Amino acid sequence: MIQLFHIFKTYEGNVTALSDITLRVEKGEFVFVTGPSGAGKTTLLKIIFGSIIPSRGSIIIDGRNYLKIPPRDVPPLRRRMGFIFQDFKLINTRTVFDNIALSLKVMGMGPAEVKKKVWKALSYVKLQHRANFGPRVLSGGEQQRVAVARAIVKEPAILLADEPTGNLDPDLALEMMEIFKEVNSRGTTVVVATHDRSLIKRMNKRTIALEGGRLVA
Amino acid sequence: MKRKFSLLYILADGFRNLRENLSLAILSAITVGFSLFILAFFVMVFTNLHSVIWQWADRTHMVIYIKDDATRQAERLARTLEKMEGIKEVRYVSKDEAFGLLRKELKGMEGVLEGIRKEVLPASFDVRVERELLSPEGMDIVASRIKRLPWVEDIQYGTEWVQRFASFVRFMEVWALVIGAFLTGATLFIIANTIKLAIYSRKEEIEIMEYLGADDWYIKTPFVIEGTVQGVCGGILAGLLVLASQYILSLYVPGHFAFIIENPFSTVALFGGLVAAGLVLGGVGSLLSLSRFLRV
Ligand SMILES: Nc1ncnc2c1ncn2[C@@H]1O[C@H](COP(=O)(O)OP(=O)(O)OP(=O)(O)O)[C@@H](O)[C@H]1O
């Protein structure tokens, strides 16, 4: 369960990205975060991920005060979360396969199991034929699917997806949503940030709307 | 989750990094090599100068003249002297020997010695003091202790030359320290920056690994392995450069200066020392540079 209490985030230069956000996402829930560009969606997801520290407010995840966690305990928490970055954040010097595998290797998983899981994730996103390519030669949509595969391969407790369909055609976008739904059905809490209204409409899930850093009903 | 595979991945990462950044890695190793070479060369020259100067200084001695009636017990007296603090070596010069020496010095004017009996010259002990006491003050201390012995007639030693020697050594040591500290500092600076550059070029990779939940040591160790391997290669290179420079210089340096570039340590010690220095510098250097990049 994710709980946010009166979260504010002001970036350097006095840019207010979030103000007074209080919300709650249940364990195993599937929610959308929507809003126009610059509304604060990425900021919200990264605060939940723990890579951005809020200026004010508190967060409780699974009963733990998130902002008081010692640095040493951050990696184990990250291993339970999958993040699909808006800008993918793939390592360009490694193959698609290795990018996805890294997410399992940091857990200390054995090579045989890693191989099996990576191939399965690749088949989910339909990229088996690109396994040994570098991310740089892939199309935007292909890179995005690698990012999706890397996040879901570890069967995270929480999946945070930032605009995961931004570069995909409508059919592929829907397929991604099916993948998320399946992951969600196995118990993963899923939070998807998107401004694709048609997608949200089709999925019929709870939607958190942001505008100018504030929650709108 | 079991962690037994982490070591495997870390080692693989470290060597893959080396392979992928081969040109930068080689450049770092060369930089480390040249820095250590300059430092080692300086240490070598200084050590040689230092030991030559001390060999020279060890010739400084005191002459203790013995009262005639004690001459018969010379051997026992020598042992007394040898046991005294600060005395390194004692040599007995008998009346005969003293006369012989004098005659040698007066070669060609032996006539002067005509009619003089050899018993006229006193027997003496030639005494060398320990290095720590090779200063006017030190020699005075030793001399005052010896003077207290009842059988001592007189002591002769020059403090003027010792004084000059001591201040020269001090001057040299101060400069060696200054230059040595400067060279060490420069070496550390160059190595730290080389490593920082290598890490900086993979900043994004480090960031992504943090996002994936890699532990601190999981991220750091491959870099430390890389730095260590580079340091060791640099150490070996530095050793080879020392040997090469010795060989090349030996062709040009005149014989009586050759001691300057002689290896004061064994080849094994030279390489051992340089490889160890490279290993520590590379390993510790990358750890220090990393700690500034890593949040956790
Ligand atoms: N590091 C930063 N420094 C300063 N301002 C920032 C920073 N990151 C984001 N902002 C600002 O904060 C606001 C919210 O940004 P955020 O990225 O959360 O929006 P978003 O809803 O994800 O937008 P988009 O749909 O375009 O991705 C924007 O006005 C943005 O310019």
Ligand SMILES: [Mg+2]
């Ligand atoms: Mg965004």
